[in-house]
Amino acid sequence: MTDKKVVRVDHESGDEPKNDATWKPTAEANGQATKLRLIAAALWLVAIGGELYGIFGVLRQTPVNMVLLIALIVVIGVLAIAGSLLWKKANRLDPARKSDTIRFFVQNQLGAIITVIAFLPLIVLILMNKDMSKNQKALAGGIGVVVMLVATTIGIDWNPPSVEQYTEESNKVQDATGRDLVYWTKEGKVFHLCEDVSAVNLESKDNTIYSGTVAEAHAAGKERLTLQVEQERKQCGFDTPADDVSPGAETTP
Numbered sequence: 001m002t003d004k005k006v007v008r009v010d011h012e013s014g015d016e017p018k019n020d021a022t023w024k025p026t027a028e029a030n031g032q033a034t035k036l037r038l039i040a041a042a043l044w045l046v047a048i049g050g051e052l053y054g055i056f057g058v059l060r061q062t063p064v065n066m067v068l069l070i071a072l073i074v075v076i077g078v079l080a081i082a083g084s085l086l087w088k089k090a091n092r093l094d095p096a097r098k099s100d101t102i103r104f105f106v107q108n109q110l111g112a113i114i115t116v117i118a119f120l121p122l123i124v125l126i127l128m129n130k131d132m133s134k135n136q137k138a139l140a141g142g143i144g145v146v147v148m149l150v151a152t153t154i155g156i157d158w159n160p161p162s163v164e165q166y167t168e169e170s171n172k173v174q175d176a177t178g179r180d181l182v183y184w185t186k187e188g189k190v191f192h193l194c195e196d197v198s199a200v201n202l203e204s205k206d207n208t209i210y211s212g213t214v215a216e217a218h219a220a221g222k223e224r225l226t227l228q229v230e231q232e233r234k235q236c237g238f239d240t241p242a243d244d245v246s247p248g249a250e251t252t253p
Contacts, residue, residue, distance in 0.1 A: 007210050023166035025094045029219035033094035036086045040111075043083035047118045050076045054122050062131050069140050073122070077147035080118050084111025084155035091161060093219055098162035111155030119148035161223075169225040170214045176233045180213045182225070190226045191217040194236035199226065 025033070054072050058065060087110060096107040106113070123144040127137055174180055177193055183200050184191040185208070192200045195209045210220065226232060 007208055021167075021170075023163055023170050023215065026213075026215045026219050029093040029215065032219070033090040036090035036093070040083040040086040040090065043079045043086070044114045044118070047076045047079035047083065047114075050079065051118050051122045055125055059125055059129055064129065064132050064136065066136060066140065069126075070143055073119075073140070073144050073147055076118055076122075077151045080111070080115040080151045081154050084115065084151070087111050088157050089221075091157065092221070092223065095161040095163055095166065098164045104160070104162065108157040108160035109155070111157070112152045113155075115148065115151045115155045119144060119151070123148065161218075165224070166214060166218060172225060172229055173214055176229060177236070177238050181211060182214055182217050183209050183211045184217050184220065184222050185209055189223045191222045191224075192226050193229065193232040193238070197232045197235050199228070199232075 050072055054069060054076075058069050058072060088108075091108055096104045098104050123141055126132070126141045126144060129137065132140070170180055173182055173193065182191040182193065183195045183197075185200060186206055188200065191214070195201075195211065200209055212220070214225070
């Protein structure tokens, strides 16, 4: 038995989902995801606005203000990265369906797509500018390419979440424990089957373990279910799932 404080996270998420039911985000997670996406969109719009200012303002100056141009490139990069991070966080609260291929790709890689849009035209026009020397083009264009590559790499979601992933996790939890209830800590990135497993106690630096549904765990920022499901099932003392019991086997009362 753990000596950590266990706190039940209780949001208005409706009835507990039945086994094999499709995962749905909580109302709070959905609202938070919408808010994050709106902020991300605003940051991206400002970044594109900065690009337009660079194209129609800075690059039309004679001579071109190199300090202002380089500063603008850096600011666009920061805005693009900030928007991408918020967008990816929103996708973990309210993911797309993997079966919807186009939407799944666009929703998860939108940060990288917007970053390219916010940089590529500006970089091309820098390299084509007749009022800049070769050294100026090389400097500004080189910085632009580097910042774009860094921001694009950060914007790519290399391991995007999906409704199917979260549904599978919910089913695994209910198969192992008989209910949709998991445990996590603020520091950890995954959630667990019970509060007594060694991993969740080691991670609990604030002496608090949180519990809730799979949806609530993802709303709290946890990325996935632990990979040690079978090990934790035994550690928690749960019975063997019904699917693993032979049809003719007797169960001890």
